[in-house]
Amino acid sequence: MHVQELLDAIDQIQSVDDPQKVLDLTAAALSQYGFTAFVITGLPYRGQSIEGHILLSGWPTEWYERYVFSDYVHVDPVAQRCFGTAEPFFWTEASFDRQKNRTAARVMNEAADIGMNEGFCVPMHMEDGSQGCISMGAERIEMPHEARVLLHMLGIYSFFRARLLKNPSPARRLLTPRETEILTWAAVGKTNRDISETLGITERTILDHFQNAGRKLETRTRTQAVAMALQYRLIQP
Structure with missing residues (x-):
C-alpha cells in the first residue's frame, strides 16, 4: 500500500x-x-x-x-x-x-x-x-x-x-482555545518548535498544553492526543 x-x-x-x-x-x-x-x-x-x-x-x-x-x-x-x-x-x-x-x-x-x-x-x-x-x-x-x-x-x-x-460518552472536558490551536497545528505535521515560532510562545508552554490536552482526552502521547481530538471532532485541520 x-x-x-x-x-x-x-x-x-x-x-x-x-x-x-x-x-x-x-x-x-x-x-x-x-x-x-x-x-x-x-x-x-x-x-x-x-x-x-x-x-x-x-x-x-x-x-x-x-x-x-x-x-x-x-x-x-x-x-x-x-x-x-x-x-x-x-x-x-x-x-x-x-x-x-x-x-x-x-x-x-x-x-x-x-x-x-x-x-x-x-x-x-x-x-x-x-x-x-x-x-x-x-x-x-x-x-x-x-x-x-x-x-x-x-x-x-x-x-x-x-x-x-x-464508549461514545463525551465525558471529555472541553479543550481550551489554545489547546485546540496547538493540536490543530500538530495535526498538520508541525513540530513543537514550529508551533512555538508561529504562536510566539515557548516550547515549554507548548508541552504543557499538550500534557493538559492529553489528560482531558485520556491519552499519553502527542500522537494519541491528536488522534483522539480528531475522533471527537474537536479539531479540524
Whole structure:
C-alpha cells in the first residue's frame, strides 16, 4: 500500500460511525502487508478476563473463543510485552524462554497452527494507566521497514476510533482555545518548535498544553492526543 492510500484509509476510519466499517477498513489496510487476522483490545490486569476489553476482533472465531476461554492473554508474550513498552514491535521481539515458559510457547504454537506464524503489535497506554493494543498476525509478513511507522499510525487511529464508538460518552472536558490551536497545528505535521515560532510562545508552554490536552482526552502521547481530538471532532485541520 502506498503512503497516500494508507493515509486515505486513516481518514476514512476517523470519520465512520459503524464499528464494522472500522474493522473492514483496518482489515483492508493490513492485508496489503500480508496480515490476515488482528484484534483491537484493552489489556486486563491479572484475574480479569479479556472478553470485556476487546473492542474489535478480526480473529478467526475458533481462535477468539480459545483465547478468551483459556485466558491466554495472561501468558501471551506479545500481550505481556505491551505492559513494558510504548513502541510497536514484531512478535519475535516478545522474547521468552520456550523451555521454561511452556504456556507462552503453547500460545504462540497454537497461533502458528491457525496461520499466524508472524505478527506485529502496536501497544496503547492511556492516561488513566490502562493498557491496550492492536495485534496483527500473518502466515508471512510482507512489509518494508518504513511500513512500521505507517502501521503505528494506523494502529493508533483504529484503536481510538474503536474505543470511541464503544464508549461514545463525551465525558471529555472541553479543550481550551489554545489547546485546540496547538493540536490543530500538530495535526498538520508541525513540530513543537514550529508551533512555538508561529504562536510566539515557548516550547515549554507548548508541552504543557499538550500534557493538559492529553489528560482531558485520556491519552499519553502527542500522537494519541491528536488522534483522539480528531475522533471527537474537536479539531479540524
